[in-house]
Amino acid sequence: MSTTRRETTRSRRDCIRTMAAAGGAAALASCTPNTRAASDTGDQDAASIDAVMIESSPAQSGFPVPDSGYLQAVNDICRKHGAKLIIDEVQTGLGATGKFWFWQHHGILPDIVTTAKGLGGGILANAAVLLAPGIKEWFFDTAIPHSSTFGGNELGCVATARVCDLTMAPGFLEHVNVLAEQFAEGLRGGPYKVNQHGLCMGILSEELGKMEMTAKLFEAGIFTVPAWYTDGGVEFRPILTLTENEADEIIRVFRDTVG
Ligand SMILES: Cc1ncc(COP(=O)(O)O)c(C=O)c1O
Numbered sequence: 001m002s003t004t005r006r007e008t009t010r011s012r013r014d015c016i017r018t019m020a021a022a023g024g025a026a027a028l029a030s031c032t033p034n035t036r037a038a039s040d041t042g043d044q045d046a047a048s049i050d051a052v053m054i055e056s057s058p059a060q061s062g063f064p065v066p067d068s069g070y071l072q073a074v075n076d077i078c079r080k081h082g083a084k085l086i087i088d089e090v091q092t093g094l095g096a097t098g099k100f101w102f103w104q105h106h107g108i109l110p111d112i113v114t115t116a117k118g119l120g121g122g123i124l125a126n127a128a129v130l131l132a133p134g135i136k137e138w139f140f141d142t143a144i145p146h147s148s149t150f151g152g153n154e155l156g157c158v159a160t161a162r163v164c165d166l167t168m169a170p171g172f173l174e175h176v177n178v179l180a181e182q183f184a185e186g187l188r189g190g191p192y193k194v195n196q197h198g199l200c201m202g203i204l205s206e207e208l209g210k211m212e213m214t215a216k217l218f219e220a221g222i223f224t225v226p227a228w229y230t231d232g233g234v235e236f237r238p239i240l241t242l243t244e245n246e247a248d249e250i251i252r253v254f255r256d257t258v259g
């Protein structure tokens with residue numbers, strides 16, 4: 001289908017509006033955990049919002065546990081107003097939370113899912129945008145200009161194909177859930193709060209502090225990332241292919257280091 005300049009300009013404008021809505025959603029997302037449930041803004045012109053993009057448990061907020069019903073409410077509001085629901089699963093996807101996608105824990109069905117990080121197997125940078133049937137046609141019909149210097153990264157796709165084989169293999173998610181239980185048990189009673197979704201964890205302690213905790217753990221051989229939007233939290237995401245013995249060792253070092 002050919003695209004006129006006017007249509008292209010319109011597509012760009014739609015994109016910008018979509019991104020603006022995404023900013024609003026990020027603010028909404030940062031209200032979790034345990035604050036207010038998603039509510040229809042009412043006074044806003046909801047019909048003019050094309051899409052809501054949300055990181056369903058924001059890593060940089062220490063993987064807060066969404067209030068019960070929160071994501072469903074976001075989903076319902078999108079459906080009500082015809083806005084597309086875009087979920088960022090860059091951190092939480094590919095089995096990290098014990099289901100293949102985090103949104104599967106919440107009984108919702110996004111229109112678009114973004115995924116990256118582990119998609120390249122930790123070796124080659126790769127990312128993907130997954131489109132539900134219907135959206136795919138819309139994407140191509142509106143001919144949004146889409147290019148990328150590294151798009152179609154063949155070598156990355158080989159790594160990704162292997163990652164998909166591994167993560168979709170029978171027993172993979174069960175293994176993640178066994179490890180997650182091990183970490184839940186192993187970290188119980190420490191001087192920090194643990195937000196946990198499978199192997200996506202936020203370890204929160206204002207007293208220990210995010211920079212101090214990150215530095216101490218790094219010295220001890222455990223790589224965590226400061227969770228910037230917390231007062232004292234780190235992102236802790238052990239790899240999914242650990243053996244149970246390796247998990248025990250990590251837990252032991254973690255406890256010896258930060259309690
Ligand atoms: C939740 C989330 N979304 C998106 C991104 C961007 O991913 P990438 O660097 O693979 O483009 C990141 C990177 O840290 C992230 O944590």
